[in-house]
Amino acid sequence: MTATALALAKVRNIGIMAHIDAGKTTTAERILYFTGVSHRIGEVHDGAAALDHLKQERDRGITITSAATTCHWDGHTVNLIDTPGHVDFTIEVERCLRVLDGAVAVFDGVAGVEPQSETVWRQADRYGVPRVCFVNKLDRAGAGYHRCVDMIRERLGAVPLAVQLPIGAEAGFEGVVDLVAMRAHLWPGGRHTVADVPSGLAEEARRWRRTLIETVAEHDERAMALYLDGVEPSEEQLHAAIRRLTVASAASPVLCGSAFRNKGVQPLLDAVVRYLPSPLDAGPAAGGAPVSDEAPLAALAFKVVSDRHLGRFTFVRIYSGRLEPGAEVLNGARGRKERIGKIYRVHADKRVEIGAAGAGDIVAVMGLKRTATGETLCDPAHPVVLESMDFPAPVIEVAIEARSRADVERLGAAVHRLAEEDPSLQVRDEDGQTVIGGMGELHLEILVDRLKEEFHVEANVGRPRVAYRETVRRAVERVDLTHRKQTGGKGQYAKVQIALEPIEDGYEFVNRITGGRIPKEFIPSVDAGCQEALRTGPVAGYEMTGVRVVLTDGHFHPVDSSELAFKIAGSLAVREAVRRASPVLLEPVMTVEVTTPEEYLGTVIGDLNGRRGRVEGTGERGGAKVVQALVPLAEMFGYVGHLRGMTSGRGVFTMRFAAHGEVPPAVAARVVAAG
Numbered sequence: 310m311t312a313t314a315l316a317l318a319k320v321r322n323i324g325i326m327a328h329i330d331a332g333k334t335t336t337a338e339r340i341l342y343f344t345g346v347s348h349r350i351g352e353v354h355d356g357a358a359a360l361d362h363l364k365q366e367r368d369r370g371i372t373i374t375s376a377a378t379t380c381h382w383d384g385h386t387v388n389l390i391d392t393p394g395h396v397d398f399t400i401e402v403e404r405c406l407r408v409l410d411g412a413v414a415v416f417d418g419v420a421g422v423e424p425q426s427e428t429v430w431r432q433a434d435r436y437g438v439p440r441v442c443f444v445n446k447l448d449r450a451g452a453g454y455h456r457c458v459d460m461i462r463e464r465l466g467a468v469p470l471a472v473q474l475p476i477g478a479e480a481g482f483e484g485v486v487d488l489v490a491m492r493a494h495l496w497p498g499g500r501h502t503v504a505d506v507p508s509g510l511a512e513e514a515r516r517w518r519r520t521l522i523e524t525v526a527e528h529d530e531r532a533m534a535l536y537l538d539g540v541e542p543s544e545e546q547l548h549a550a551i552r553r554l555t556v557a558s559a560a561s562p563v564l565c566g567s568a569f570r571n572k573g574v575q576p577l578l579d580a581v582v583r584y585l586p587s588p589l590d591a592g593p594a595a596g597g598a599p600v601s602d603e604a605p606l607a608a609l610a611f612k613v614v615s616d617r618h619l620g621r622f623t624f625v626r627i628y629s630g631r632l633e634p635g636a637e638v639l640n641g642a643r644g645r646k647e648r649i650g651k652i653y654r655v656h657a658d659k660r661v662e663i664g665a666a667g668a669g670d671i672v673a674v675m676g677l678k679r680t681a682t683g684e685t686l687c688d689p690a691h692p693v694v695l696e697s698m699d700f701p702a703p704v705i706e707v708a709i710e711a712r713s714r715a716d717v718e719r720l721g722a723a724v725h726r727l728a729e730e731d732p733s734l735q736v737r738d739e740d741g742q743t744v745i746g747g748m749g750e751l752h753l754e755i756l757v758d759r760l761k762e763e764f765h766v767e768a769n770v771g772r773p774r775v776a777y778r779e780t781v782r783r784a785v786e787r788v789d790l791t792h793r794k795q796t797g798g799k800g801q802y803a804k805v806q807i808a809l810e811p812i813e814d815g816y817e818f819v820n821r822i823t824g825g826r827i828p829k830e831f832i833p834s835v836d837a838g839c840q841e842a843l844r845t846g847p848v849a850g851y852e853m854t855g856v857r858v859v860l861t862d863g864h865f866h867p868v869d870s871s872e873l874a875f876k877i878a879g880s881l882a883v884r885e886a887v888r889r890a891s892p893v894l895l896e897p898v899m900t901v902e903v904t905t906p907e908e909y910l911g912t913v914i915g916d917l918n919g920r921r922g923r924v925e926g927t928g929e930r931g932g933a934k935v936v937q938a939l940v941p942l943a944e945m946f947g948y949v950g951h952l953r954g955m956t957s958g959r960g961v962f963t964m965r966f967a968a969h970g971e972v973p974p975a976v977a978a979r980v981v982a983a984g
Contacts, residue, residue, distance in 0.1 A: 317600060318587050320669045322626070324390040324405050326433070327415035328423035328963075332445040336415055336568040336577075337391040343574050344380035344387070346656065377624065377671060378656040385582040388671045392429075400700060400733040400748070402429050404682060406436045407698050408611045408626035408671065411555075411585030413577070414440045418452035418565070420930055422460040424902050424963045430465050440561045441580050447475050448482045448567040451932055458563055468560035470524055470551060473576065474517050475565050476507060485565055485573055486510060488518045489547050496572045525550045528559050548583060555584040588628075588669030599629060602667040605691035606630030606638060610680045611698075614673070615726040622653070623677040628695070630688060632674065633665045641685035641694040650676025682732045700732040702778075702854075703746030704897035704942055704966050707753045708771035709760070710742045716767050723764035727756060746776050749964070750946070775897060775943045777980065778969055779846030780855040781890035785809045787861070788889070790882035792874055803874035805835055806862035809886035814969075816843060817857040827863040827875070834872040835860055838879025847887055848894045849981045854969070855895075858883060894977045895969040897942040902935060903952065905960040910934045912955050920944035921973075939967055943976075 327333040341347040377390045390409065392402045406412065412433055416426060433440055444457045454475045461469045474486040476493060484495035486506050491514065493504045506514050525547065526536035532550040535542050542550065554560040562584055566573015588600050612624035625632070632638075636649045653660040653673040666672040680686065683697035709724075711717040724743055728734050734756065735746040747753045750773055760766045786808055794801040805827070818836045827835070836858075843853040865875075901922070905913050913936055914924055922940035929935065945964060952960045972980065 317589050317669045319385045319582075320388070320587050321385055321581055321585055322388045322408070322410045322588065322669065322671055323581060323585055324392050324402075324409045324412045324438075325415060326392050326402055326406070326412050326429040328417065328420070328425035328429075329393075331415045331417040331420075331423070331426070332568050333415045334391055336413070336443065336445060336574070337389065339568045339571060339574040340387075340389065340578060341378065341380060343578065344382050346378065346380045377673075379654055382578045383582055387578075387581060390671075400731070403432055403700075404611045404698055404732075406432050406438050407683075407696075408609055409438055410588060410591040411439045411441070411581070413581065414442045414561070416442060416444050416457055416461070418444050418446040418454060418457055419449050420904075421453075421457045422464040424900065424965060427464060428965060430467070434558075437558055439555050439558045439584075439586055441555065441577070441584055442469065442561050442563040443568075443573070443577055444563060444565040445568055447478070447565055448480065448570050448572075450479050452479060452482075454565050461561070461563065468524065468528060468554075469563045470521060470554070470560050471517060472521065472551065472562045472580070473564045473573075474510065474514055476510060482567060482570075482572065485576060486514045487576065488514060488521050489551070490544055491518065494573075494576055496570075499571055501575050522547065524560070525554065528554055552584045556586045556590050600668050601629060602631045604629040604668070605688040605693075606632065606686065607688075607693050607695060608632065608638075608686040609695050610677065610684050610686060611682060613680075613682055613729045615730060620675065621678070621729075622673045622675060623680055624655075625672055625674050625686065627666055627668055627670045627672070629668050631665060631667045632670075632672070632686075637689060638686045639689040639692055640680050641687045641692050642697070643679065643684065645679060646689060647677050647680060647686070649674055681729070698732075701748065701966065703733065703735050703748060703776045704899075705749060705753060705773050706744050706746040706776045707757070707773050708739070708742040708744050709757070710769045710771075712767045712769060719764060719766045720760070720768055723760050723766050726764075727759065731756075742771075748966070773946060777849065777851045777972070778895040779848050779851050779853045779892055780895055780969075781809065781811050781853075781887060781892050783891045784811065785886045785889045788882050788886045790878050790885065791864075792878040792881060794874075800869040801871065801874040801877070802866040802869035803831070803871075803878035804864040805860060805875070805878045805882050807839075807879075807882045807886060808859040808861055809883070809890055810857045810859065811890070812855050812857045814855050816840065816854065819857065819859045821859060821861050822863060827860075827865055828870075831865065831870065831872060831875040832860070834875040835863075835879035838876035838881075839883045841876070842880040842883040842887070847884075847892050848977070851894070853887065853892075856887075858886075894972040894980060896972045898939050898967050898970040899942050899945060899964045900967040901938045901940045901945070901962060901964045903938070903960060903962040904930065904933050904935050905952075905956050907934050909956040909960060910936070913952070913960065916951070916955060921976075940964075941970065941972075942966075 325333050325337050380387050390405045392405050444454050446452055447454060458469050458471050461467050472488050474488060477483040484493060486493050491506055493506050495502050495504055526532040529550045551562055562580055564577050564580055568574060607629045608625045608627040610623045610625050614622045616622060632649055632652060634649055634651055637646055639646055652663050652666050654663050655673045685695045687693045711720045724736050728736050733748050737744050753773060757770050789806050791804045820832050839858045843856060846853045903913050917924060917938045917940060920940050921944055922938045925937045927936050952962055
């Protein structure tokens with residue numbers, strides 16, 4: 310191995326992900342403390358967490374934006390990103406997982422696998438990110454480690470490898486048994502000690518170790534060979550087999566503890582460096598460049614941040630090659646060159662300037678003026694485009710109107726900067742107002758708060774409203790449209806023939822022109838015209854989705870045809886086709902999960918039914934009842950206060966986007982009338 314490869318083998322780029330309130334930021338703060346980055350422990354409930362640096366995060370005690378930092382453990386460099394747990398900020402998790410090599414999934418030992426736990430787990434599956442699981446809060450009443458392991462298996466479809474066993478339960482939780490080394494980790498008086506397994510737990514620990522070995526053998530050929538030969542694997546062999554399964558995302562080690570009580574964090578750090586992959590294990594990114602400083606540059610911009618004093622920062626993950634201040638790089642997605650300014654190593658809102666960054670690094674860069682989230686930076690001599698990210702469409706909108714002429718200019722600049730930072734924020738102008746769309750009420754509330762606090766924009770804010778969509782319910786086989794305009798001199802002429810079909814989601818354009826019936830340089834103009842027409846649907850003027858347009862035939866004039874003529878023809882043809890295709894209004898339908906004491910179960914279910922909800926099932930978690938339902942977003946405004954009133958303040962709920970559903974005719978008529 311070269312010196313660079315040896316150094317990369319000791320790098321871990323990881324994220325911490327979880328459902329809200331599982332203790333994710335508390336776990337990250339303990340990691341910073343025990344690795345020596347912080348000299349005092351920052352508590353989330355005191356508004357003193359180092360990684361929650363926005364004012365809104367400290368005020369609310371939640372993580373809103375992902376925060377990056379670097380720490381060191383057992384000779385390894387750990388680049389750590391703490392991600393939000395609230396579903397409204399799930400895009401932060403998405404873009405971080407895209408550039409990370411591994412993750413720690415934190416679970417609440419009482420609640421187990423919660424809705425957002427499932428969401429972030431699926432996101433990690435999508436990007437092939439290996440995970441280590443940490444069952445937290447085992448000191449709490451009702452905590453159940455084994456129940457949580459079962460839920461990871463059943464609800465997530467994962468293969469959990471329980472590598473630890475808790476010592477004691479609830480208030481009597483003292484430490485953990487390491488089932489690989491068969492040693493006990495204890496924290497008497499807050500001091501970490503390693504001792505023999507308590508005699509009362511010895512038999513149970515041996516039984517769980519046998520289960521661990523058997524599970525590993527089922528999924529790893531080398532471990533299976535030892536098992537069939539009747540050979541007990543050594544500690545090193547078992548560690549190596551668990552690492553192979555983890556790196557391959559075939560299984561996930563499960564550890565446990567109580568981060569708030571400072572128990573279980575050091576063994577978790579050991580597991581991070583022992584089991585999660587290095588940049589070398591993760592392999593080359595798309596484009597095939599080796600993970601090396603000597604290879605051509607390939608890096609992905611995954612986050613843009615606007616600093617009030619220093620300007621625009623771009624967070625970059627370098628897959629291969631080297632970044633240096635002053636270097637010229639190519640934006641592979643746009644085909645434009647940019648120049649690298651200063652390069653920083655980041656710890657939350659603090660930055661340390663560094664001279665260069667190499668393969669495997671995650672750094673912040675100044676000077677990139679036209680590079681957006683998800684775009685590739687590469688060597689101009691070796692252009693490459695890495696896989697980007699998909700950003701969900703907003704489900705809720707709010708209108709903002711500046712209060713004064715001076716605020717109009719500030720509002721425009723502020724919204725532009727926020728949209729650069731947050732790709733899930735969409736902005737448009739409507740009747741002299743600025744309309745911003747986002748992922749939920751809290752998302753928009755935070756954005757409006759930041760406009761006032763950070764950008765000093767005084768604005769009137771409307772009530773949140775649903776971001777409806779429109780679609781078609783039947784196919785139209787043929788629409789012929791001729792656009793002809795003669796004004797003296799050169800005219801406009803374009804003829805198109807299209808078919809229109811409903812699809813599940815999004816927009817597709819299919820070109821079936823043969824024989825040069827329409828010159829190929831005009832085809833993109835037809836596509837652009839179709840997209841323009843679909844921005845305003847015929848039912849209530851909302852954007853259309855779930856439409857495929859097929860261009861089947863056409864005709865052109867050698868003099869009068871132009872890109873503009875074919876764009877207009879495409880637009881008019883689609884408008885006519887949509888009118889014939891039974892257009893309908895769609896609304897966002899949310900997956901809602903309500904946790905309530907049993908005595909309020911009937912009231913909660915009845916209320917959800919009254920909100921046009923469909924109850925999918927009920928269950929039990931931590932001594933409380935859980936109701937799962939699908940409910941239109943339009944019926945869920947203000948639900949948090951209503952639920953508290955129904956359940957004497959004891960009910961809680963989570964909500965995430967499920968799909969768009971057709972609006973019933975009576976409701977659609979009210980939406981159209983409201984305009």
